[in-house]
Amino acid sequence: MLLIEYPKCTTCQKAKKWLDENSFEYDDRHIKENNPTYEELKNWYQKSGLPLKRFFNTSGMLYKSLSLKEKLQEMTEEEQLRLLATDGMLVKRPLVIDGDTVLIGFKQSEWESVLIKD
Numbered sequence: 001m002l003l004i005e006y007p008k009c010t011t012c013q014k015a016k017k018w019l020d021e022n023s024f025e026y027d028d029r030h031i032k033e034n035n036p037t038y039e040e041l042k043n044w045y046q047k048s049g050l051p052l053k054r055f056f057n058t059s060g061m062l063y064k065s066l067s068l069k070e071k072l073q074e075m076t077e078e079e080q081l082r083l084l085a086t087d088g089m090l091v092k093r094p095l096v097i098d099g100d101t102v103l104i105g106f107k108q109s110e111w112e113s114v115l116i117k118d
Contacts, residue, residue: 001026004036004095006088015094015106022116026096031088036095038085044095045081048102052080055104057092 003019003026005012019026036044045052053072057063068090072080084090096103101114 001096001098002029003027004029004031004091004093004097006031006093009093011106012094014108015096015111018106018108018111019096024115031091031093031095033088035088036085036091038081041081041084041091044097044102045077047097047100048104050102050104052077055084055092056080057090060089062087062089 001024003016005016005028007013007030016028041055045055048054056068056072058069063069068083075083092104094106096111096115098115103111103114
């Protein structure tokens, strides 16, 4: 399992705490220091089944300063993925990748239903 997070992000801190409390083993990756590549993002996007917009950190300062709310509508998926790969602060976090499972953001109920197998 791979956890991609930004250590100063309180949501990421909650996600890590939850993973630790539930005894998950994971590799931790700092999104700003080790930004996801285009290839990784494309792969995760395809596995996730989610709209590509969900991969964007829409509440982030960089997203807002680049006026991406308007620009994304006119960009191809390819262009959006390449843009995401330019800066980790554009990517919604935390991200959990576990085989074919891709979770974006931390919603405890969603993580429980997907990650905790009876």
